[in-house]
Amino acid sequence: MRKFLAQLFGGSCYLCRGAASALLCAACDADLPRLAAPACPRCALDSPGGAVCGRCLSDAPHYDATVAALAYEFPADALVHALKFRGELALAELLSAILTEKIGDQSVDHVVPVPLSAARLRERGYNQSVEIARGLRRGRPDLELCVRSRDTPAQMDLPFAERRRNVRGAFRCTRQLAGKSVAVVDDVMTTGATLDEIALALKTAGAARVVNWVLARTFPPD
Ligand SMILES: [Zn+2]
Numbered sequence: 470m471r472k473f474l475a476q477l478f479g480g481s482c483y484l485c486r487g488a489a490s491a492l493l494c495a496a497c498d499a500d501l502p503r504l505a506a507p508a509c510p511r512c513a514l515d516s517p518g519g520a521v522c523g524r525c526l527s528d529a530p531h532y533d534a535t536v537a538a539l540a541y542e543f544p545a546d547a548l549v550h551a552l553k554f555r556g557e558l559a560l561a562e563l564l565s566a567i568l569t570e571k572i573g574d575q576s577v578d579h580v581v582p583v584p585l586s587a588a589r590l591r592e593r594g595y596n597q598s599v600e601i602a603r604g605l606r607r608g609r610p611d612l613e614l615c616v617r618s619r620d621t622p623a624q625m626d627l628p629f630a631e632r633r634r635n636v637r638g639a640f641r642c643t644r645q646l647a648g649k650s651v652a653v654v655d656d657v658m659t660t661g662a663t664l665d666e667i668a669l670a671l672k673t674a675g676a677a678r679v680v681n682w683v684l685a686r687t688f689p690p691d
């Protein structure tokens with residue numbers, strides 16, 4: 470696969486155009502903003518000593534844990550953008566590999582990519598979260614388990630304060646999940662409102678544990 474990708478990109482690094490045997494040269498790969506600082510296990514924001522943060526303690530989200538591989542800053546944002554809006558699906562393999570590194574040997578009963586609205590899926594032709602989830606090789610991503618019960622405006626077009634209301638009740642589960650563990654895969658986690666709403670739907674269907682596996686995390690300004 471790596472060889473195939475290298476041919477696809479002409480043997481040059483996707484970011485710096487230098488010689489590369491993979492999508493990124495070793496230097497660009499090493500420069501990716503991988504998250505290593507101690508983080509809240511629940512929301513993946515910085516937290517001294519890796520303790521559950523104050524926000525999660527006072528207003529606990531419905532998900533139990535979050536694994537986030539990269540900070541959503543350059544060049545991670547450029548890679549996600551190219552996958553999401555420019556149809557550069559070959560990047561999914563690279564981004565999945567980066568997320569796999571961070572997930573380690575964790576396993577779950579079901580892997581659920583965040584569903585796109587039907588309208589957006591028609592327009593884009595693919596769901597970037599599905600593409601990332603496929604590359605994780607943790608079983609076949611389950612595209613039927615959690616569905617949108619209504620279309621909503623894109624979260625990125627809304628101010629943070631409106632995002633929670635925008636997605637309220639937007640997802641439902643199609644099966645019972647008694648006692649199961651579920652990983653929800655997303656490209657970027659910002660306020661976490663969408664992931665929280667999906668976790669609520671999964672928990673309502675009986676899921677015992679919901680973890681978010683997200684490629685990139687945005688950090689609120691201090
Ligand atoms: Zn490079």
Ligand SMILES: [Zn+2]
Pocket residue numbers: 509510511512513514521522523524525526
């Ligand atoms: Zn937290």
